[in-house]
Structure formats: C-alpha cells, structure tokens
Amino acid sequence: KTSLELIETFEKGLDYYFNQDWEKALEYFEKSKLLEEDFSGRNTNPSQVFIKRCNHFSMNPPPDDWDGVWRMTTK
Template sequence: MSQVISETEGVVDKYIGDGIMALWNAPYTVIDHPSKACEAALLCKSRLETLKADWKRRGYPEMRMRVGIHTGNAIVGNFGSVDRLNYTALGDNVNLASIDLADLYTEAFELYMDRQFEMAAVLFVEYLESNANDKAAETHLKACRHYVLNPPDSSWDGTRRMNTK
C-alpha cells in the first residue's frame, strides 16, 4: 500500500495499528491532490483484493479495508520536542479524514451478513455515535445483540420479518 501511495505522489505519514495515514500536497505541492488521494484509495482496494485471494489460498484470515479522505487546511510540519520529533499533519481536517461513516455502516452490515454479530455490533455502535437517529442502524444493532445470544439457524439469509409498524 505504501508503494501505491508513493506512486500517486502521496507521503506515508505513519502506520497506526492496521491503518496508514498519508498526505498529499505536503511537504511539496501536488497538482490535483484530491484526485491523487482518491486514485490511491482505489488502487489500494484493488491491490488488497489481489492480496486477499493469495492469503485465502494460504489459509490466512480475511482482511478488510476502509478509507477516509478529506481535503482542507491543516498544520503540517515537525512537531514534538527535543527528545522526539515527528513530521505530521494536525487539525480538524485531519480528524475528519479518519471518519468515513458510509464505509463504517457498509462494513458493519457486511459483518452482520457474514454472521459476525459481535464485531458488527461494535461498528454499528460506533456509527450511531455520529448518526443517533438512524433507525436502520439501530435495528441492525438490536438484531446483532439478539443473534449473539440466539444465533440464527443455517437457513438465515439476513432478512428479518417485521410484524409491527
């Protein structure tokens, strides 16, 4: 993924857990940097699909990918102290890039459909923190909590019968 970021004129800022924070348009100017970031995201998703096929053949666990992209002003430079200095970007626009709610909901729903109800519930809770009135997410969260305690039978296809309005 780092190579894809570099090839699209991005700079890897840091690795965070299972994520990568990358910058475009800093430390040097990149023409059409929003498009370059989007291109990198699509190429990374494509690259991951190739890797997943290989990993599946080897018996490795499946890996998912989410992408958050945001453009705007940020403070970019070397931050820290004499003991530890780090080149990075700071500010609200940096924080917004890490929150991609549509992808979060999609991932939660995919986990739900894959019967990974505990993990799906965690993501639905996270999603609902920013979308408290989303009735579909609330319904799926309740279903996840129910299915953790009462797993559906093998014929379950993800649909739910609603008996009340």
C-alpha cells in the same frame, strides 16, 4: 465526521452482520450510531435497528440457511 465515514462504517457493520459475526457487527454499528447522531430530528437510526438485531441474534442465532432477512414476528 463525514457522511462518507458514516457510510463506510455502517457498510462494514453490514458485512459482519451478513456473515453472522455479531460482535464485530456491533462494534461497527456502535461507531456508526455515533456518526448518525449528527443528524438531528430522529428518534432512531439504522445503526440502532441493527444493534438490536445483532443483540437478538447473538442470543438466538439464525438457522444455518439464513438469508439475511429479518422476519417480523409481531406487529
């Protein structure tokens, strides 16, 4: 398990995320989450953030003109 493997896996997840393929994105973010856990001292990691977003978008798809930006609706 290397940093390069983590980066490549996370990047594949991002590619699927921006193409709105939530299922495939989740698959890669779940894999990268396991690699990120090797870095101690964190309560969360980027993969966990995108897993939550994929779950949200799979139930609440973004508009057709979605630009990939996550818009916060609460503080």
